[in-house]
Amino acid sequence: MTHSPPLFAQRRFWPMWVALSFGTFSDNVLRQSLLIGVPYGVIDAPAFDKPDNAMPFIGALLPIAIMVFSPLSGQLADKYETSMMFRRTKFAEIILMLIAAAAFMSGGGVLAIAMLFAMGAQSAFFSPVRTSAMPKYLAADELVRGNGLCNAGLYSFILIGYMVGGALIVREDGRMLVGAVLVSASTIGWLAALRTLRAAPNDPDLKIDFNWFAQIARMAGFVKSSRGVAPPLFGVAVFFLLSTAVTVITPLYARDSLQADAYVATALNGLFAIGAGIGAIFAAGLARGRSGLGFSTGSVFLAGIFAFLVALLTPVAAGSKADVFTIRDLFMTAPGLLLVFLFIGTSALMGVYIAPLQAAVQRRAPAPIRARIMAAGVFANAIFAIPGSLSTFVITNSDADPALAFYGVAAAMLAISALMLHRRRTLPEGLYDEMLRKRPAD
Numbered sequence: 023m024t025h026s027p028p029l030f031a032q033r034r035f036w037p038m039w040v041a042l043s044f045g046t047f048s049d050n051v052l053r054q055s056l057l058i059g060v061p062y063g064v065i066d067a068p069a070f071d072k073p074d075n076a077m078p079f080i081g082a083l084l085p086i087a088i089m090v091f092s093p094l095s096g097q098l099a100d101k102y103e104t105s106m107m108f109r110r111t112k113f114a115e116i117i118l119m120l121i122a123a124a125a126f127m128s129g130g131g132v133l134a135i136a137m138l139f140a141m142g143a144q145s146a147f148f149s150p151v152r153t154s155a156m157p158k159y160l161a162a163d164e165l166v167r168g169n170g171l172c173n174a175g176l177y178s179f180i181l182i183g184y185m186v187g188g189a190l191i192v193r194e195d196g197r198m199l200v201g202a203v204l205v206s207a208s209t210i211g212w213l214a215a216l217r218t219l220r221a222a223p224n225d226p227d228l229k230i231d232f233n234w235f236a237q238i239a240r241m242a243g244f245v246k247s248s249r250g251v252a253p254p255l256f257g258v259a260v261f262f263l264l265s266t267a268v269t270v271i272t273p274l275y276a277r278d279s280l281q282a283d284a285y286v287a288t289a290l291n292g293l294f295a296i297g298a299g300i301g302a303i304f305a306a307g308l309a310r311g312r313s314g315l316g317f318s319t320g321s322v323f324l325a326g327i328f329a330f331l332v333a334l335l336t337p338v339a340a341g342s343k344a345d346v347f348t349i350r351d352l353f354m355t356a357p358g359l360l361l362v363f364l365f366i367g368t369s370a371l372m373g374v375y376i377a378p379l380q381a382a383v384q385r386r387a388p389a390p391i392r393a394r395i396m397a398a399g400v401f402a403n404a405i406f407a408i409p410g411s412l413s414t415f416v417i418t419n420s421d422a423d424p425a426l427a428f429y430g431v432a433a434a435m436l437a438i439s440a441l442m443l444h445r446r447r448t449l450p451e452g453l454y455d456e457m458l459r460k461r462p463a464d
Contacts, residue, residue: 096397301373
């Protein structure tokens with residue numbers, strides 16, 4: 023009997039995975055270089071009266087760009103052949119990263135921040151191409167596994183991007199090194215995109231409408247009229263609200279709550295990425311012949327408990343240091359190690375939470391409008407991520423302890439789990455997807 027190679031090794035999957043992962047890496051090298059470089063004085067942000075106020079703005083740039091361009095990107099992804107869209111969106115990334123590299127090397131902090139917005143625009147065009155392509159390349163019962171593997175790559179390369187961007191930017195030659203890494207990563211992603219398989223467009227006769235407001239209304243109508251799409255779509259969006267808030271607040275949490283150095287700030291964001299990758303891998307394994315949505319409910323509840331414990335433990339961990347809280351304190355003291363466990367555990371549970379929701383949207387979205395529904399999801403993610411980022415103004419413009427943010431995150435997670443449990447009680451069929459065993463059309 024002939025056995026096909028694992029999904030990860032098949033051409034219908036790996037080029038898409040590599041393109042996504044290296045694009046994520048370059049995005050996060052750029053973003054983390056700014057999030058670490060600005061508050062620690064490596065990169066000037068002259069447009070802001072104090073560097074800390076640049077943090078929520080930097081965090082909001084990617085979702086703002088995605089929000090602006092998603093109505094157009096979904097139409098293009100539905101209208102044009104899939105592999106061509108992969109190639110073009112990834113080639114555009116090379117051009118943008120060349121400009122970002124020049125900005126870093128010349129010391130142009132404002133231009134570097136502007137390129138983060140441009141990368142958000144590129145992501146807005148790439149994301150619906152990738153997510154709407156998955157039901158073309160994968161069977162319905164492979165989608166949770168495929169999303170789990172994609173999320174594992176996503177979070178692993180977020181971690182590597184965090185570590186590389188945060189570690190390089192504080193070096194004497196860091197700006198030059200960051201620029202070189204950005205260009206190299208985007209080139210690898212484009213080379214992988216050249217290997218993606220051809221897939222027919224969803225709606226080749228679609229007429230492109232540039233009216234932003236009309237398209238937003240139309241996408242909302244698609245989501246509303248497509249059975250079972252809205253709940254998991256907004257469940258994913260809430261994930262982006264919480265993860266963005268945590269990512270932006272963590273450098274301030276490290277500096278002010280733990281009195282830690284820049285390396286600890288980078289490590290803490292990295293721990294979230296490690297955990298999310300672990301959770302995504304676990305999600306990929308639990309979805310054989312089932313929707314996995316029940317696991318989403320339990321995991322977000324436990325994540326809320328873990329986030330609550332992070333806030334409780336912070337004063338103890340901060341008090342365990344002699345002076346500045348260092349990497350050694352994080353990994354060589356009992357409170358520090360417990361904090362590491364909680365950071366990884368919280369994000370791992372959220373990694374389990376999100377993959378079944380993403381797969382449910384992909385399965386249930388009607389094929390002719392699938393990319394526009396995916397774009398609506400990207401738009402919703404951006405809408406939710408912006409307040410997640412800007413909420414940190416409450417911390418930066420007050421004397422509040424950044425650790426308090428974890429109480430808010432915990433409360434939100436517990437509320438989500440309560441809502442999902444209520445939905446399970448009132449609509450028990452909501453946790454069973456009757457489309458799960460359908461195969462994609464040839």
